[in-house]
Each structure stands twice: as structure tokens, then as C-alpha cells.
Amino acid sequence: MSNQHLNNEDHNNHEGNDQHKQTFISKYVFSMDHKMIAKQFLITGIIMGCLGVLMSMVFRLQLAFPDTPFPFMENFMGHWAKDGRLDPSFYLALITIHGTIMVFYVLTAGLSGTFSNLLIPLQIGARDMASPLFNMLSYWFFLLSSLVLVSSLFVDGGPASSGWTIYPPLSALPTAISGSGMGMTLWLIAIILFVVSSLLGGVNYIATVINMRTLGMKMTRLPLTVWSFLLTAILGLLSFPVLLGAGLLLIFDRSFGTSFYLSDIPADLAGGIERVGGSPILFQHLFWFLGHPEVYIIILPALGITSEVLATNARKPIFGYRAMIGSMIAIAVLSFVVWGHHMFVTGMNPFLGSVFVLGTLIIAVPSAVKTFNYLATLWKGNLRLTPAMLFAIGLVSFFISGGLTGLFLGNAALDINLHDTYFVVAHFHIVMGSAAIFGMMSGIYHWYPKMFGRMMNSTLGYLHFWITFIAAYCVFFPMHFMGLAGVPRRYYAITAYDQFDVFVNMNVFITIAALIGGAAQLIFLFNFFYSIRKGKKAEQNPWESNTLEWTTPVERIHGNWPGEIPHVYRWPYDYSKPGALTDFIPQNIPDEGQTDPLEETKPPVHA
Amino acid sequence: MSDTTSITSDPAKEPVEQKALWGGGRSPFTISYGKFMMWIFLLSDTFTFSALLIGYGFTRHSFEGNTVTPWPTPDQVFNHFPFLHGMHLPLIFVSVMTFILMFSSVTMGFAVEAGHRMAKKEVSFYMLLTILGGIGFLGCMAWEWAQFINGTEAGKMLADGSVFHGANLHLNEYGPTAFADLFFIVTGFHGVHVLSGIIINSTIYINVLKGTYEKRGHYEMVEKVGLYWHFVDLVWVFVFTFFYLI
Ligand code: HEM
Numbered sequence: 001m002s003n004q005h006l007n008n009e010d011h012n013n014h015e016g017n018d019q020h021k022q023t024f025i026s027k028y029v030f031s032m033d034h035k036m037i038a039k040q041f042l043i044t045g046i047i048m049g050c051l052g053v054l055m056s057m058v059f060r061l062q063l064a065f066p067d068t069p070f071p072f073m074e075n076f077m078g079h080w081a082k083d084g085r086l087d088p089s090f091y092l093a094l095i096t097i098h099g100t101i102m103v104f105y106v107l108t109a110g111l112s113g114t115f116s117n118l119l120i121p122l123q124i125g126a127r128d129m130a131s132p133l134f135n136m137l138s139y140w141f142f143l144l145s146s147l148v149l150v151s152s153l154f155v156d157g158g159p160a161s162s163g164w165t166i167y168p169p170l171s172a173l174p175t176a177i178s179g180s181g182m183g184m185t186l187w188l189i190a191i192i193l194f195v196v197s198s199l200l201g202g203v204n205y206i207a208t209v210i211n212m213r214t215l216g217m218k219m220t221r222l223p224l225t226v227w228s229f230l231l232t233a234i235l236g237l238l239s240f241p242v243l244l245g246a247g248l249l250l251i252f253d254r255s256f257g258t259s260f261y262l263s264d265i266p267a268d269l270a271g272g273i274e275r276v277g278g279s280p281i282l283f284q285h286l287f288w289f290l291g292h293p294e295v296y297i298i299i300l301p302a303l304g305i306t307s308e309v310l311a312t313n314a315r316k317p318i319f320g321y322r323a324m325i326g327s328m329i330a331i332a333v334l335s336f337v338v339w340g341h342h343m344f345v346t347g348m349n350p351f352l353g354s355v356f357v358l359g360t361l362i363i364a365v366p367s368a369v370k371t372f373n374y375l376a377t378l379w380k381g382n383l384r385l386t387p388a389m390l391f392a393i394g395l396v397s398f399f400i401s402g403g404l405t406g407l408f409l410g411n412a413a414l415d416i417n418l419h420d421t422y423f424v425v426a427h428f429h430i431v432m433g434s435a436a437i438f439g440m441m442s443g444i445y446h447w448y449p450k451m452f453g454r455m456m457n458s459t460l461g462y463l464h465f466w467i468t469f470i471a472a473y474c475v476f477f478p479m480h481f482m483g484l485a486g487v488p489r490r491y492y493a494i495t496a497y498d499q500f501d502v503f504v505n506m507n508v509f510i511t512i513a514a515l516i517g518g519a520a521q522l523i524f525l526f527n528f529f530y531s532i533r534k535g536k537k538a539e540q541n542p543w544e545s546n547t548l549e550w551t552t553p554v555e556r557i558h559g560n561w562p563g564e565i566p567h568v569y570r571w572p573y574d575y576s577k578p579g580a581l582t583d584f585i586p587q588n589i590p591d592e593g594q595t596d597p598l599e600e601t602k603p604p605v606h607a
Numbered sequence: 608m609s610d611t612t613s614i615t616s617d618p619a620k621e622p623v624e625q626k627a628l629w630g631g632g633r634s635p636f637t638i639s640y641g642k643f644m645m646w647i648f649l650l651s652d653t654f655t656f657s658a659l660l661i662g663y664g665f666t667r668h669s670f671e672g673n674t675v676t677p678w679p680t681p682d683q684v685f686n687h688f689p690f691l692h693g694m695h696l697p698l699i700f701v702s703v704m705t706f707i708l709m710f711s712s713v714t715m716g717f718a719v720e721a722g723h724r725m726a727k728k729e730v731s732f733y734m735l736l737t738i739l740g741g742i743g744f745l746g747c748m749a750w751e752w753a754q755f756i757n758g759t760e761a762g763k764m765l766a767d768g769s770v771f772h773g774a775n776l777h778l779n780e781y782g783p784t785a786f787a788d789l790f791f792i793v794t795g796f797h798g799v800h801v802l803s804g805i806i807i808n809s810t811i812y813i814n815v816l817k818g819t820y821e822k823r824g825h826y827e828m829v830e831k832v833g834l835y836w837h838f839v840d841l842v843w844v845f846v847f848t849f850f851y852l853i
């Protein structure tokens with residue numbers, strides 16, 4: 001044992017609260033403190049999120065009122081909305097950038113960047129990330145990437161317009177459509193910067209979780225949040241490089257006349273060079289090898305946050321802690337072998353298709369395990385319905401209703417009909433969009449006191465939750481019916497098809513719900529920024545939670561703990577433990593007579 | 608910010624009972640975070656190369672049974688050797704190249720080993736050899752590319768009746784354009800890795816000469832760049848296999 005004490009002293013050998021002078025620049029701008037970097041990610045993510053939401057408002061207006069001009073649009077979109085009518089090609093640009101922002105910038109970097117940074121060191125008992133420098137660089141690459149993407153809105157020809165999946169040939173031939181030129185180039189640069197950022201973040205998260213846990217923090221005592229961040233980082237680290245490789249080949253096709261993704265394109269359409277011998281399907285394979293793990297990169301941290309918030313606010317241990325870890329690992333592994341379910345209509349060999357069907361349906365098993373464990377955690381709990389708790393329950397609801405439609409899409413025979421219809425839009429907006437956003441919101445409400453030392457206003461929080469929750473279902477649920485009837489996605493108007501006239505009113509309804517849901521986010525923004533200065537002062541452990549971050553002082557000092565880093569004696573879910581005196585026992589509290597952190601605590605004593 | 612690095616100092620490396628490996632307060636692999644991060648990075652980079660090589664496999668597969676522009680046989684393309692004109696020497700030159708790179712991996716290993724013994728002189732000697740090996744490899748690669756680009760006297764008749772020699776990203780006398788495209792990109796991407804390896808190794812070499820690591824008390828930096836260098840070599844084995852052997 002002596003060795004461990006030695007090791008741990010090494011961990012602790014610097015007092016945390018070194019109050020050396022920090023300038024504004026080193027504290028707020030080029031900060032290497034993980035808590036500050038988390039806030040930088042969060043605020044950048046929120047700004048990008050606002051942009052993404054505003055875009056969706058514009059194209060929702062277009063979809064509901066295809067014949068009505070909105071002159072005010074011309075004021076800020078110029079020639080893209082001449083006389084208040086949205087230009088069809090700009091519609092495509094908007095959905096492309098909307099999708100890119102939401103998937104990568106808000107729900108990947110905004111979500112993981114914020115909570116991995118904030119919670120990994122605090123919950124495992126470390127003074128900071130393994131490499132604070134890499135951590136800072138990770139944020140700066142992300143910011144640069146965001147700026148490049150936003151700047152692509154202002155270039156000639158507009159931003160990339162071939163969908164967030166940037167399939168060739170639209171993305172591979174700079175003259176294909178208006179957004180294929182400069183806009184697409186900037187999109188690629190932005191994504192390369194993004195991959196660098198995620199790589200720098202990812203190596204750091206993994207190294208920190210594996211190497212820097214405080215004494216007693218066994219892997220089987222890690223909060224589920226940390227498990228989810230670890231697996232997310234691994235997924236990102238293994239899938240983003242494939243996107244990088246795909247992007248490299250795409251850049252050569254675009255700029256140097258190669259034909260990796262192109263075939264049978266005559267020279268006069270392709271910059272004077274005949275393109276033969278390549279295949280756009282190759283791009284799809286490479287893209288979805290990233291693309292499917294990417295959806296789990298988005299949802300896993302949200303699920304981790306939910307586990308934590310549900311257990312804390314149900315005052316019960318999370319149901320099936322090890323099953324939760326096991327199913328997250330299973331999801332992470334399986335997510336690498338199901339990418340083909342996005343490609344059922346590419347003329348794939350039906351046998352291969354059935355392999356992908358099988359893989360996809362198997363993922364439903366660990367997903368269902370998680371869902372039932374959530375429900376079992378809530379069952380007979382002593383629920384404290386804080387705003388964070390409501391958002392977490394909201395996530396569970398979306399994960400169920402969106403996951404069920406995944407079973408439809410995962411069957412090749414059904415997907416061949418449903419592919420590229422609004423059914424898919426409904427599916428992924430519920431299971432990925434809404435669920436992950438609700439997870440993120442839950443995390444923000446729950447850990448706001450840790451980030452800013454103040455509480456957010458609960459009344460506004462409830463208002464925000466209920467409007468958003470109802471609006472999200474009103475927006476996305478009807479889309480299933482449109483999809484089943486065959487309404488295609490990525491069309492800027494469906495007025496040319498008589499059989500879709502029945503959906504005119506439904507489209508108006510959706511748009512009104514979307515506008516209300518969008519407006520509800522203003523409540524959140526107000527609450528968020530107002531509370532930074534004016535919120536009620538937070539106590540040290542406002543939610544009576546067990547995890548280590550609540551043992552740090554409210555002041556959020558550099559190095560996290562003023563004295564020694566606490567040791568860990570138990571798992572994080574000792575809520576309402578039978579026989580215990582209090583209804584929660586933080587991880588750093590030993591059992592009576594327990595001296596060795598590695599020893600297990602006594603089992604609960606049932607009366 | 609001065610002591611950000613020190614507050615995150617790494618768990619020490621003393622041996623510990625097996626059962627406590629994952630118990631926290633130490634690194635379960637008994638390895639510093641820096642070296643661990645290098646491993647993780649290399650794992651990630653493996654996937655970048657895999658993407659490119661899978662692209663190669665996919666494209667090549669689509670040429671199976673294509674009799675109009677069949678995929679070329681490497682023996683017929685890479686059969687030159689400097690100063691030996693007109694002789695058919697399949698894959699001899701690339702073997703020399705490969706040997707040089709492998710040899711630089713061996714010297715790198717010696718440098719790392721010498722680092723454990725804190726033998727500064729030997730570390731610097733072997734680092735130098737490694738750097739020279741890397742430069743030698745890149746030189747060979749340049750010659751190989753030049754051969755490939757300039758092509759043979761025979762060349763290939765184009766649709767407009769002119770004759771084209773060698774290969775670039777749009778035309779290729781040896782077979783399908785895709786073959787040349789992939790050759791340039793994959794070996795080029797590997798070459799960029801070698802080049803950055805040489806730059807990194809040189810930086811470390813200068814630090815060794817300056818005695819930086821002697822002062823620090825360990826040569827772990829040499830180990831880290833060693834990992835990278837072995838990785839670059841290993842990748843070459845795959846690139847070599849794909850482009851030259853099968
Ligand atoms: C319950 C397990 C799930 C199953 C069985 C499933 C299945 C599928 C299938 C088969 C598709 C392809 C539809 C098509 O292209 O026509 C799809 C699309 C999609 N899924 Fe899922 N999914 C599941 C969970 C998730 C989760 C958790 C997320 C996000 C966090 C997600 C996000 C997406 C997205 C973004 C698309 C749209 C792809 C596009 O642009 O066409 N899915 N899903």
C-alpha cells in the first residue's frame with residue numbers, strides 16, 4: 001500500500017489554491033483551466049446554436065408559406081431572399097449549414113467540449129486535464145473552425161449546399177451548384193480544423209480518465225458521466241480520422257483533378273478533365289463510418305448526464321450500474337459496424353444489407369437496457385423535479401419515441417421506402433436532436449452552480465422545459481406521417497405535387513410550433529446570462545449529490561481543491577442507502593472502520 | 608499559469624500490487640500521460656491511413672475484370688534502379704528504400720535504449736543515424752516519384768493520337784488514372800509523416816546535444832518520438848504491401 005500513498009502524494013504535491021496573479025487575458029482568453037475552457041466551449045456552442053435555430057426558423061417559414069413573401073428577410077439575407085422570397089438554392093445552403101452546426105458544433109463540440117472538460121477532472125479527482133495546453137488548443141481550433149464555417153455564409157455563391165453529408169458529386173465538382181465552390185472549400189477547412197480540435201480534446205480526455213483518477217476511484221466507481229465521456233472520446237478518436245481521410249480525397253477531387261469519387265463525367269463539366277474510374281459510393285462508406293459513430297458521440301454524453309441527474313434527483317442508486325456501463329460499451333463497439341444502414345438504397349448487395357440490418361437491430365438491445373434502467377431508477381423514487389430532472393426525463397421520453405422509429409429505418413425493406421423522406425427527419429430530430437439537446441440542457445441546469453457559482457431561476461426553467469418539450473413533439477411528430485406518405489426531405493416546397501396538398505395545414509402547424517419552441521429558447525438565454533451576475537448564490541452542494549465535484553469550493557479555484565485531493569471510498573450512487581443515517585453519502589466519505597479506499601463498503605442493511 | 612504543468616504532474620511509476628492497478632492514484636499502465644497520449648494519437652492516425660488504404664482497396668476492386676484499362680502489375684511499373692538503365696529490376700529499388708527505413712527504426716531503438724542508460728553520446732549518435740535514414744528514405748522516394756512521373760519511352764497513346772509518358776493526377780501511362788492518384792496520395796501522405804518525423808527527430812536531437820534531457824533526468828521525449836517513428840515505419844510496411852506486392 002505504501003507505494004500508492006507515495007503515488008498519491010505525487011498527485012497532490014502542489015497546493016491547489018496557488019493564488020498567483022492572473023491577468024484578464026490568461027484567465028478568460030488563453031485560459032488553461034479546464035473549468036474556464038468548459039465555459040468557453042459552452043458559450044461558443046450556445047452562440048452557434050442560436051445561429052442554427054434561427055436558420056431553421058427561416059426555412060420553416062418557407063415550408064409553411066411557400067407563396068407568401070416575407071420582405072423583412074431581404075433586410076438580412078440580401079439577394080438570397082429577393083422580394084422576401086427565399087432563393088431555392090439558398091434553402092439548400094441553409095439546411096446544410098443548419099445540420100452541420102447542430103451536429104458538429106453544438107452537439108459534438110458544444111456538448112462534449114463543455115461537459116467533458118468541466119466534469120472529467122472534477123469527478124475523477126484531478127487538478128486539471130492531463131495536458132492543459134492541448135486542452136486550450138482544442139478550444140482555439142474549435143473557435144477557428146466555427147469562424148471559418150460562419151464566414152462561409154458570406155462568400156460568393158453561398159455556403160456549402162450538398163447537405164451535412166456532403167455527398168459527391170455535388171461536393172466534388174466546384175462548379176456543380178452554387179455552393180459547391182468557395183463555400184464547400186471553407187466547409188472542408190472548417191471540418192479539418194474541427195477534427196484537429198476533437199483529436200486534441202479526445203487524447204486529453206482519455207489520458208485523463210485513465211491516468212489521473214484519485215486513489216480509490218476505480219473504474220467501477222466512476223460516475224456514469226465519466227464513462228460516457230470516455231467512450232465518446234474513444235469513438236471520436238477512431239472515427240473522425242476516417243472523415244479526415246475522406247476529406248483529403250475529396251479535396252484532391254475538387255482541386256487537383258483526380259477522380260476518387262467521380263465517374264463518367266465528361267471533361268467540359270469537370271474543369272477540363274474527364275473524370276472516370278471513381279465511385280461516389282466510396283465516399284458514402286467513408287463518411288458513414290464516421291457518421292454513425294458520430295450520432296453516438298452526440299447521444300452518449302447526453303445519456304451520461306441523464307444517468308447522473310436521474311439518480312441524484314430520484315434519490316435512488318442508478319438501476320443496473322454495471323449494465324449501464326456494459327450497454328454503453330456495447331453501443332460504442334457496435335456503432336462501428338452498422339454504417340451501412342444509411343446506404344440501403346445505394347444498390348448494396350441484399351445479403352450485405354441484411355448484415356447491416358442485423359447489426360442495427362442488435363444495437364436496439366443495449367439501448368433498451370439503458371431505457372429500462374432509467375425507468376427503473378425513476379420507479380418509486382423520491383423525485384425532486386428540478387428543471388434539470390425534467391429535462392433528463394424529457395430525454396428519456398425522446399430516446400424512446402425516436403428509438404422506436406429507428407427500428408423501422410433499420411429494416412432494409414422498410415427503409416427503401418422511408419429513406420430520404422420526412423420520416424428520417426422525424427426520427428433523427430427526435431432521437432438525436434431533441435434527446436441530445438435535452439441532455440445538454442439538463443446538464444446546464446444541473447451544473448450551472450458549478451460553472452458560475454450561482455443558481456439559474458427555476459420558474460423560468462420550468463417554463464422553458466414545458467414549452468420546449470411540447471413544441472418539440474408538435475414539430476417533429478407530425479413529420480412521421482408526412483414521411484410515410486412519401487414527402488421527400490431537402491425540398492424547399494412540395495407544392496408541385498398534388499398528393500401532398502393534404503399537408504399544407506400540417507406544415508403551418510409545424511412552423512407555428514417551431515416558432516414558439518424557438519421563442520422559448522429566449523427564456524433560456526435570458527435565464528442563463530442574467531443568472532451569471534444576478535442569480536441566487538449557490539451552496540456548495542445544492543442538489544445533495546454524491547460526486548466529487550460538489551466537494552470543491554463554490555469559488556472554483558485553480559487546481560480545484562484547496563488542500564489535498566479527496567480519496568474515494570465508494571461508488572457514486574449511495575442515495576437512500578438502507579441503514580445509513582443520511583439519504584446521500586458522498587464518494588469521499590469512508591464507511592465506519594474503512595481505512596483503505598480500495599476496500600469495498602458494507603452492503604446496505606435492510607431493516 | 609507557470610505551474611499548470613506541475614499541478615498536473617503525472618502519477619509516478621513505482622510497481623504496485625496487481626489488484627490496485629486500476630484503483631486510482633496511479634497510471635494503470637505505469638506510463639506517463641505524455642507517452643499514453645502518443646499511443647492514443649497513433650491509434651487515431653492508424654484510422655486515417657486505414658481510410659486511405661480502404662479507398663485503395665475499394666477502387667482497385669472495381670477494376671477487377673476490366674480489360675480496357677486493367678490495374679497494372681507493380682513488377683512492370685517499379686522496375687528501375689539508378690544508373691542501371693534499361694534493365695528490368697522489379698522492386699529492387701523499393702526494397703532498398705524499405706531497408707533504409709527499417710534500419711532507421713533499428714537505430715531509433717538503440718537511441719531509446721541508450722536513453723534508459725542516460726548515455727548521452729550514444730543517444731545523439733543513434734538519433735543522428737535515424738535522421739539520416741529518414742532523409743535517405745525521402746531521397747529515394749523522390750527518385751521513385753520522378754521515375755514514375757517521367758515514365759517510359761513507350762508511353763501510352765491518347766485518344767487524340769498524341770503519346771503520353773509517365774503519370775500525373777489526370778493521366779497515367781501504366782493503367783487507370785486511379786492507380787497513379789492513389790499512389791501519389793497514399794505514398795505522399797506517408798512521406799509527409801516521414802518528413803514531420805525528421806523535423807521532430809531533429810528538434811529532439813538538438814535538445815539531446817544541448818543536454819536538455821540530461822538535466823530533466825530522463826530521455827522520455829526520445830521514447831515518445833521513437834514510438835512515432837516506429838509507427839511511420841509500420842505504416843510503410845502496409846503501404847508497400849498494397850502498392851508493390853499485391
Ligand atoms: C434505436 C436505435 C437506432 C436505430 C435502429 C437507428 C437507425 C437508423 C437508420 C436505419 C437510419 C437511416 C435512415 C435513412 O437513411 O433512410 C437512421 C438515420 C439517422 N439516425 Fe438513427 N438509429 C438509431 C438511433 C439513433 C440515434 C441515437 C441517433 C442520434 C443520436 C440517430 C441519428 C440518426 C441520424 C442523424 C440519421 C439521418 C441520416 C441521414 O441524413 O439520412 N439514430 N437511423
Ligand SMILES: [Cu+2]
Nearest residue numbers: 292339341342
Ligand atoms: Cu447510423
